[in-house]
Amino acid sequence: MIAYYPQIKAVHVHAIGLSFAIFFLRGLLMLARSRFTNHAALRYTSYTVDTVLLTAALMLATMLHQYPFVHHWLTAKVLLLVAYIVLGVLALKRAKTRQAQILAFVAACLTFAMMFAIARAHHWAGPFASLFR
Amino acid sequence: MSQTRRLWWGLGALLVASFSVLLYMGGEIHRAAPPMPEAVVADNGETVFTRADIETGRTVWQSFGGQQLGSIWGHGALVAPDWSADWLHREAVAWLDLRAQQAYGKPYAELGAGDRARLEAELKPDIRRNTWDGNAKTITVPAERAQAIAEVQSHYVSLFGDAADTAALRETYAMKNNTVDTPEHRRQLAAFFFWTSWAAVTERTPGEASYTNNWPYEPLVGNAPTSSNFMWTVFSVLFLIAGIGLLGWHYAVYHGKDKAPPPPATDPLRSLVLTPSMKATAKYFWVVLALFLVQIFLGATTAHYQVEGQEFYGIQLAEYLPYSLTRSWHTQLAVLWIATAWLGTGLFIAPAISGHEPKFQRAGVNFLFVCLLIIVVGAFVGQWFAVMQKMGLAHNFWFGHQGWEYVDIGRFWQIFLFVGLMLWLALMGRALWPALKRRDEMSSIVGLQFLSTVAIGLFYAAGLMWGEHTHISDVEYWRWWVVHLWVEGFFEVFAVAVMSFLFVKLGLVRGSSATANVLFATIIFLSGGVLGTFHHLYFTGTTTGVVALGASFSALEVVPLAFIGIEAYETYMHSQATPWMARYRWPIMFFIAVSFWNLVGAGLFGFLINTPLALYYMQGLNLTPLHGHTALFGVYGMLGIGLMLFSIRCLKPDAIWNEGRLRASFWTLNIGLSLMALLTLLPMGLLQLNAALENGYWYARSAEFMGKPIFDLLVWLRVPGDTIFSVGALILAWFVFRLWVAPRNAPLAIEDGEAARS
Structure with missing residues (x-):
């Protein structure tokens, strides 16, 4: 299985990029008060990309024997992922006020940036990893 | 004689004839079973194995899950090898x-x-020679072979323990360390594997096929398909074409001649009076969903063991919940939640049919519910202790793990379940009794439903027909009575009768034409279904007669599926008959899904592995779960959900259904199942088939072949489909949960008024 590692990692990374791009686009549509924010095509594309992303992530974890709740950097990523999903749902759908929507969108983008930094650093503190090493 | 009476006589004659042959052949299977020796001796006088070794070895095999870890004669689980084929190759x-x-x-x-x-x-010729001495009850092997046997035995002793030299193999086979507790038990286990392999290669009579009709395919020892295997394959295809032709003619002449009655202005079931016992069935449906979700989780875990043989994302899961246990519970729960959905539907609908609520019916429904919970929990706890080798062999048969796929709970729990089914039968009978006594156009359909209830209750008893040491060929014969006849046969009759009854009750079909259709459909699928049981038994130590009957009659099982599109269209048209039928849109969509998966899962993927020649190579490869998942969930699972939704619609007549949730659930379940089949099971099965054809069956199941990266990749491709499927199940559970917790209710009068206006 390790033979496919570069390809699976590439799929994972590209899926992350695409997933965030779709989320960001929907965020901009939300800011523009567009009726396309929650259009079925965008939603279903997002579900598909996220499923691929998740599958590739599980495959990488198994291949490298690095697991959430065993290795801290993956634990941090998974917890932030949950926060990212909640913030995303608030931004695009659930938040009651416009202010809350915008706030949730900005927070979701920051959360994503933190996850990205953690993944790059392979350390739970992400951009601040050097402080804890 | 009226048409209905003629059909009843036809059904009666068919059942008498079919069961006479089935039972007679059961006797033949018993008489012709591979012999169990008192001893296997070497020609230098040394004893290789005793009967006690072989029989204790079988008990050991059953205790760690039996058919739930690897397979014997092709029946069982898929990740570890087929032990008979593996032993045969290693010994050769x-x-x-x-x-x-x-x-x-x-x-x-x-x-x-x-x-x-x-x-x-x-x-x-040396390995195929039959050296069974019927008088001395011994099998004699050359000393040279005894030496080869000892070598293979030491491999198995190592594999089922925790030796380092076989650690990688255990990981690939998803076996926990120390699968078998003691070296002596491992040695005895090997004796059992040897005997199954001996039967697979030893010629029943000189120059003829082996006891297992030359299964598995192993060119090294001359195991290849027999001529009768080929011939009955060809004949079965001819029977199938002839059957389709005949049924097509029948449809052209008789079908659709009755005009449907004008639908009532309002939903007749809205006026259904809910009795206390009907209301008490709600908890059955809650449990159905809980078991369904647990079953999915266990299925995902079982599939994950194909990638990480002993771990689950860093957790040493095999130490607490090994593969054979997750698979046991996954397969058991499939039957249990579907059966619970049907039992609940039966209990709900019986008082509705008769309009009679017997005394203490509610208490009976509640008591049965508690019994079912105790059985599930008790049986599963027993299996955990057995598989973890904490129970010991003495009590395993009664309270642990019997190891027979789908009927592997301990005998005590089996008897308890049988008693529970008798209680269900009694509850159904007393509620249906006034309707059974009535003589109207519904009599026959109610009668057929009651008969299927009796059959469901009684036929589970086939699972009690074997003992701890009954010959494996006899066990397989009775086991398939339960798995094939009980699940695939009488549950089907029950479902057809219930669905027809519902459409009659809704005023969309005339009782007389529904009765004729149900009786005819029952005759058609039982004419193939009863003797079709034998198609599971081609290679379990049986004779050519079993191959012939199994191939011919199981091909006929596919005949009605060729016309299933007509049934699906009629069902769809019922949903369009009147505006108020929109209330039943989603139960009916699930019934249409049943038709689709009947064609694809049961018809196409079933027939793919059905003929003797096809099954010879495909048995126990991933083409088997391809049929298993798409037929068991696709047909019976969808049917269970459809019936459950129908019952809930009546249980909660005023609730506003969240159409979006049901739509999402329906499509995600169907898409998820399709992806599982097409992205993983079908390609894996085809790759294995190619390997089996080119190198022998053992190779298609070997660690060497299954360890290739492509298989890991294909297993991972289950994740998208399984995720989508799981989301569907969660949405369905949430939908039902919200019907009871903070539901949105519509005033009765407004909706009825709208229906009346339109």
């Missing part, structure tokens, strides 16, 4: 090695093609 190679060393002074693998061919040609 070990024996060839001994001869190669003797003749050429080097291992068999290092010989040239000519020398290998010579040794193989010499080995075939």
Whole structure:
């Protein structure tokens, strides 16, 4: 299985990029008060990309024997992922006020940036990893 | 004689004839079963194995999950090898090695093609020779073979323990360390594997096929499909075409002649009076969903073991919940939640049919519910202790793990379940009694429903027909009575009768035409279904007669599926008959899904592995779960959900259904199942089939082949489909949860008024 590692990692990374791009686009549509924010095509594309992303992530974890709740950097990523999903749902759908929507969108983008930094650093503190090493 | 009476006589005659043949052949299977020796001895006088070794070995095999870890004669789980085929190949190679060393002074693998061919040609008659002595009740093997047997035995003793040299193999086979508790038990387990392999290669009569009709395919020892295997394959296809032709003619002449009655202005079921016992069935449906979700989780875990044989994302899961246990519970729960949905539907609908609520019916429904919970929990706890080797062999049969796929709970729990089914039968009977006594156009359909209830209750008893040491061929015969006849046969009759009854009750079909249709459909699928049981038994130590009957009649099972599109269209048209039928849109969509998966899962993927020649190569490969998942969930699961939704619609007549949730659930379940089939099971099965055809069956199941990266990749491709499927199940559970917790209710009068206006 390790033979496919570069390809699976590439799929994972590209899926992350695409997933965030779709989320960001929907965020901009939300800011523009567009009726396309929650259009079925965008939603279903997002579900598909996220499923691929998740599958590739599980495959990488198994291949490298690095697991959430065993290795801290993956634990941090998974917890932030949950926060990212909640913030995303608030931004695009659930938040009651416009202010809350915008706030949730900005927070979701920051959360994503933190996850990205953690993944790059392979350390739970992400951009601040050097402080804890 | 009226048409209905003629059909009843036809059904009666069919059942008498079919069961007479089924039972007679059961006797034949018993008489012709591979012999169980008192001892296997070497020609130098040494005892290789005793009968006690073989029988205790079988109990050991059953205690760790039996058919839930690897398979015997092709029946069982898929990740570990088929032990009979694996032993056969290893023994043949070990024996060839001994001869190669003797003749050429080097291992068999290092010989040239000519020398290998010579040794193989010499080995075939030696390994196939039947040395069973019926008087002494012994099997005699050459000392040289005994040496080869000892080598293979030591491999298994290592594999089922925790030796380092077989650690990688255990990981690939998803076996926990120390799968078997003691070295002595491992040695006895090997004795059982030897005996199944001996039956697979030993010629029943000189020059003829082996006891297992030459299964598995193993070119090294001359195991290849028999001529009758080929011929009955061809004949079965002819029977199928002839059957389709005949049924097509029947449809053209008789079908659709009755005009449907004008639908009522309002939903007749809205006026249904809910009795206390009907209301008490709600909890059955809650449990159905809970079991369904647990089953999915266990299925995902079982599939994950194909990638990480002992771990689950860093957790040493095999130490607490090994593969054979997750698979046991996954397969058991599939039957249990579907059966619970049907039992609940039966209990809900019986008072609705008769309009009669017997005394203490509610108490009976509640009591049965508690019994079912105790059975599930008790049986599963027993299986955990057995698989973890904490129970010991003495109590395993009664309270632990019987190891027979789908009927593997301990005998005590089986009896308890049978008693529960008798209680269900009694509750159904007393509620249906006034309707059974009535003589109107519904009599026959109610009668058929009650008969299927009786059959469901009684036929589970087939699972009690074997004892702890009954011959494996006899066990397989009775086991398939339960798995094939009980689940695939009488549950089907029950479902058809219930669905027809519902459409009659809704005023969309006339009682007389529904009765004729149900009786005719029952005759058609039982005409193939009863004797079709034998298609599971081609290679379980049976004779050519079983192959012939199984191939011919199981092909007929596919005949009605060729016309299932007509049924699906009619069902769809019922949903369009009147505006108020929109209330039943989603139960009916699930019924249409049943038709689709009946064609694809049962018809196409079932027939793919059905003929003797196809099954010879495909048995126990991933093409089996391809049929299993798409037919068991696709047909019976969808049916269970459809019936559950129908019952809930009546249980909660005023609730506003969240259409979006049901739509999402319906499509995600169907898409998820399709992806599982097409992205993983079908390609894996086809790759394995190619490997089996080219190298022998053992290779298609070997660690060497299944360890290839492509298989890991294909297993991972289950994740998208399984995720989508799980989301569907969660949405369905949430939908039902919200019907009871903070539901949105519509005033009765407004909706009825709208229906009346339109």
